[in-house]
Amino acid sequence: GDSVTQTEGQVALSEEDFLTIHCNYSASGYPTLFWYVQYPGEGPQLLFRASRDKEKGSSRGFEATYDKGTTSFHLRKASVQESDSAVYYCALRGSHTGNYKYVFGAGTRLKVIA
C-alpha cells in the first residue's frame, strides 16, 4: 500500500537556521502530496500541497518541490523562527479515482530555540 516516510523524528535548530525535513513516499502514479503543521493542542493545518512532478508548494516561508524521480517532497525553510516550533507531517493522497484516503508520515517535531 501507499506509504510516507519522514526521516527525522525530531529537529532542534536556532532562530535563523535553515530547515530541511525529509519526506519520501511510495505510491503508484501521481499522488497528491501535502505538508501539514500541528501546534500543541490543535489539529493539523494544511501548509500546502503539490500534485504534479516539479510543482512547488509554498506557504509562510516554507516550500517543497514534488520530485517523482526521487519520490520526495522535502520541506525547507531558509530562516526558521521560534514560532515555527511544531510537529510537521508529510502526507499523500493516492491518484486512483475516488481515492479519498490520506496517508500520513510519522511526523517531525521541530523545536526552534530563540
Added chain:
Amino acid sequence: GALVYQYPRRTICKSGTSMRMECQAVGFQATSVAWYRQSPQKTFELIALSTVNSAIKYEQNFTQEKFPISHPNLSFSSMTVLNAYLEDRGLYLCGARRQGNQAPLFGEGTRLSVL
C-alpha cells in the same frame, strides 16, 4: 470562513465504557468525513472514511462494531468508541472534505483518556 468543530475537546471515560464524539463542518458542506486516531507517540491512523451516498469504509484493525459512525447530513458526523480500553486513548481527529480534490480540513480533535 470554513472550519471543523469537534466536541468534546477532552474526555475521560472508565475502562469498558463508551464515549461519543461529534464533528461539525461550519461554513461548508462536507462530502466526505474521515476519522483518524493519533495515539501517543504515533502518527495518524485512518479509522474510517464516510462519503455521502456511499457505505462507510473501515480500515483494517478498525470495525463498525467498535467505532460506529453516523453521517446523517453534509455538515455533521459522530463516532462512538465502544468499550474503550487503554489502547483506545489518543487524539481523535475529524477531517472533512468539500467536493473535488480539496485537502481535508481538520478539527482540533477530541482527546480521549481511559482510566
